[in-house]
Amino acid sequence: MPRPAADSAALGLGVDRTSPVPLYHQLAQQLEAAVEQGRLAPGSLLGNELELAARLGLSRPTVRQAIQSLVDKGLMVRRRGVGTQIVHSRIRRPLELSSLYDDLETAGRQPTTRVLRNTVEPAGPEVAAALGVDEGRDVHLVERVRYANGEPVALLRNHLPPRLLDLGSARLEATGLYRMMRGAGITLHSARQTIGARAATADEGEALSEPVGAPLLTMERTTFDDGGRAVEFGSHVYRASRYTFEFQLLVRP
Known part of the structure; x- marks a missing residue:
């Protein structure tokens, strides 16, 4: 069974709108760091995209783009009926x-x-x-x-x-x-x-x-x-x- 969804607030996620780094990339970097450091453990769920977007003040496509970049790297996987799940760290x-x-x-x-x-x-x-x-x-x-x-x-x-x-x-x-x-x-x-x-x-x-x-x-x-x-x-x-x-x-x- 997948582990409960991670508390995004506890992960300390946030974006800097004055930075030249695209917002989706900032979020992707922070999520990747959380995976690498074990704060997002293998088997755990990332949580609802809409809730994450609302908490960070981002659009859903921006959050989806950040998550997709980590799916493409093999760090996360989208499972129908389950959500986005952490696979492993590199x-x-x-x-x-x-x-x-x-x-x-x-x-x-x-x-x-x-x-x-x-x-x-x-x-x-x-x-x-x-x-x-x-x-x-x-x-x-x-x-x-x-x-x-x-x-x-x-x-x-x-x-x-x-x-x-x-x-x-x-x-x-x-x-x-x-x-x-x-x-x-x-x-x-x-x-x-x-x-x-x-x-x-x-x-x-x-x-x-x-x-x-x-x-x-x-x-x-x-x-x-x-x-x-x-x-x-x-x-x-x-x-x-x-x-x-x-x-x-x-x-x-």
């Missing part, structure tokens, strides 16, 4: 050397994993260059879907040097890869990482519950231990509707 991941599993746990998002492949295969040119091994040499491949609160958020593909650590599927489904490495005495030191975006393939869409062609964030990462050895090459895709990367930018002196 997962915000800082750009640092951490695992998605640990980040989800820290955010209270209950990570789970399904292993799709766990095998040994010959290293292709890209994998061989990343891991510093000869092309054609056997390397370990693990491919997994990572879930947050039961919802798929990422398709993770990792190549590792052979015999680096025990990569049993049961362990891979019970914990994160970096946690397994640390447990095996491997000290992670640094990584080289590239972020991009592209459209989902049919297989990726099926794994992530997205339509073919949906936008995906991509990340390639080569991770090194404290001895400078490459210990994994990851090629991951994330649902853009559920996931963001956060950057901290510093001014160069």
Whole structure:
């Protein structure tokens, strides 16, 4: 059952009519912040559009436009006979050397994993260059879907040097890869990482519950231990509707 409608007054919503920012966008930003901060919890109802418009002194089309922008982002959904319901907040991941599993746990998002492949295969040119091994040499491949609160958020593909650590599927489904490495005495030191975006393939869409062609964030990462050895090459895709990367930018002196 949906949770009771949120009290709009308690959310502290309001608009600044002197601001050059459109009124619908101001409202959308405040509602999105309330979702991200947990003040609008997943499963709760947003409340009546007419009442919200009247309380804020806005037209109903303005309120509807604000809500629709969040529906388009996947943060809310309109349900016939129910109203506008909060679906989830996006997962915000800082750009640092951490695992998605640990980040989800820290955010209270209950990570789970399904292993799709766990095998040994010959290293292709890209994998061989990343891991510093000869092309054609056997390397370990693990491919997994990572879930947050039961919802798929990422398709993770990792190549590792052979015999680096025990990569049993049961362990891979019970914990994160970096946690397994640390447990095996491997000290992670640094990584080289590239972020991009592209459209989902049919297989990726099926794994992530997205339509073919949906936008995906991509990340390639080569991770090194404290001895400078490459210990994994990851090629991951994330649902853009559920996931963001956060950057901290510093001014160069």
